[in-house]
Amino acid sequence: MRIRLLPLVLIVAAATVTAQPVFRSGVDLVSVGVTVLDRKGTLVTGLTADDFEVYEDGERQRLELFVGAAGQGAPLPDRPTALHLGLMLDASGSMQDDIASTRTAAIKFLNLLPRADDITVVDFDTEVRVARYGQNDFPRLVERIRSRKADGFTALYDAIGVYLDGAAELDGEKVLVLYSDGDDTRSSLNVSEIVTLLKASDVTLYAIGYLDNQSSSSKLTFRMRLQQLAEATGGRALFSTSIKDLDTTYAQILDEINARYMLGYLSTNTRADGTWREVEIRLVRPELKGAKLRTRKGYFAPYKP
Numbered sequence: 001m002r003i004r005l006l007p008l009v010l011i012v013a014a015a016t017v018t019a020q021p022v023f024r025s026g027v028d029l030v031s032v033g034v035t036v037l038d039r040k041g042t043l044v045t046g047l048t049a050d051d052f053e054v055y056e057d058g059e060r061q062r063l064e065l066f067v068g069a070a071g072q073g074a075p076l077p078d079r080p081t082a083l084h085l086g087l088m089l090d091a092s093g094s095m096q097d098d099i100a101s102t103r104t105a106a107i108k109f110l111n112l113l114p115r116a117d118d119i120t121v122v123d124f125d126t127e128v129r130v131a132r133y134g135q136n137d138f139p140r141l142v143e144r145i146r147s148r149k150a151d152g153f154t155a156l157y158d159a160i161g162v163y164l165d166g167a168a169e170l171d172g173e174k175v176l177v178l179y180s181d182g183d184d185t186r187s188s189l190n191v192s193e194i195v196t197l198l199k200a201s202d203v204t205l206y207a208i209g210y211l212d213n214q215s216s217s218s219k220l221t222f223r224m225r226l227q228q229l230a231e232a233t234g235g236r237a238l239f240s241t242s243i244k245d246l247d248t249t250y251a252q253i254l255d256e257i258n259a260r261y262m263l264g265y266l267s268t269n270t271r272a273d274g275t276w277r278e279v280e281i282r283l284v285r286p287e288l289k290g291a292k293l294r295t296r297k298g299y300f301a302p303y304k305p
Contacts, residue, residue, distance in 0.1 A: 029064065030056075033173060033204050033234060034261045034281055035294040043259040044291065045069040053282040054265055056298075065264030082117040082172030083257075086163050086203070089145065090180035090210075092125040092154035098210045099150040102179045105208070105246050106145050109177065110138070112250055120166065121145065124159035125152030126186055130166060156180055157187035157194040160229070164201045174203040175257060178229075181210045182222030191225065198232040199276075200300045204260075205230045206253050207237040208246075234295040256294075267301075274303030 032054070036044040049066035087106055091099060110119070120132045121144060133141045160178075167174050184191075198205065207226040211219045226237040236256070238249045269277065278298040283291055 028266055029264045030061075030267055030277075030279070030299060031065065031202055031262060031264045032279060032281065032295055033202075034263060035234070035256055035259055036261070036283070036288070037292045037294065038288065039290045041292075043069075043255060044288065045259050047261065047283075047285075049263075051284050051288075052261070052263060053284060054263060055280040055282065056265075056267055056269065056277050058278075058280075059268055061265040061268060063263060063265055065262065067262035069259045069261050082170070083115060084118055084120070084167065084170045084172055084174045085113065085116040086120045086122065086167065086174065086176035087145075088159060088163060088176060088178040088180070089121070089123040089148060090125075090154065090156065090178075091123045091148045091150050092152050092183075092185075093150055094154055094181055094183050094185075094214075095210065096150045097213045098181070099148070102210065103145050103148065106177075106179060107142055108246070109250050109253075110141070112254060117172070120163065122159050122163045123148050124155050125150070126155060127152075128155055128159045128162045130162055132166075153186035154183050155186040156182070156184040157189040157191065159187075160194050160205075161187075161189050161197055164197050164203060167201065167203055173260070173262060174201075176203050176205045176235075177253065178205060178207045178226075179210065180207065180226070181214055182207075182226045183214075183218070191228070195228060195232050198229060199296065199298070201233070202296070202299070203233055204296075205233045205235040206256075207235070208249060209237055209239040211239060232296070234297075236294070269301070272302045272304035275301050277301055 036047065038044055049063050054061045054063060089102060089106060095102065118132055118134055119141060120130065121141060122128065122130050131144060163176060207230045209223060209226045211222060214222060223239065230237040238252060240246050240249050263281065276298055281293050281295055
């Protein structure tokens with residue numbers, strides 16, 4: 001039985017966001033989402049726990065949690081962990097020409113999503129606004145998205161920081177879909193700090209970039225920036241040039257969500273020193289030699305002074 005969540009709304013001034021990651025000492029299970037692609041770039045499903053090996057700082061770890069992946073187009077299996085979806089909308093002035101299509105695109109994506117225990121909507125301009133909705137609150141969620149207009153400066157990094165702070169309290173899989181042109185003109189956080197926060201989190205970020213209305217000199221910079229943010233989490237940045245292209249983009253994201261494996265282990269390194277721990281996932285099957293694994297590269301250990 002799932003509990004209905006009433007919308008929780010927060011309005012956060014961009015300048016109030018802290019730049020320091022928060023480490024929680026009470027969390028022992030290290031959870032890692034993994035997407036496997038073969039040499040042709042095709043998603044690989046149907047693997048078992050015996051097909052994976054996990055190493056932390058070079059030392060083999062024992063899997064305590066394994067959740068398999070569904071096939072392309074198949075319904076998600078009855079996973080023992082919740083799926084928490086984040087939807088982040090850039091509503092700043094630089095998105096003036098794209099905000100209508102962004103609203104339409106976000107609602108369409110939500111209609112296609114097969115399952116989510118709750119949805120956290122973050123829209124931002126000069127300020128950051130956050131609301132979390134349960135499964136029965138879909139009409140209010142759509143109304144909120146449709147009412148958003150583009151105006152103000154762009155606090156992209158602070159918005160991600162606010163979302164990550166709230167997501168840290170949730171247990172289960174966490175997927176954040178970001179709609180933005182990649183610009184930031186307001187945040188107190190800088191790009192280096194937000195990349196560190198993303199690496200410290202267990203959120204997978206998919207960025208949908210709107211770059212058509214950016215200057216030629218800015219397009220490459222913003223494209224690389226969105227790719228940097230997504231890749232820090234084991235996610236992807238995708239770029240669409242029309243509403244029609246978004247259908248393909250959505251299919252790719254949904255297929256990846258479907259095809260994700262969840263691996264969890266209790267680290268053999270019990271020191272609560274807040275240091276970076278490098279995580280490596282290896283495939284055992286010889287026929288998958290050369291396959292690409294999309295996952296986060298590590299995590300920050302809990303810190304206890």
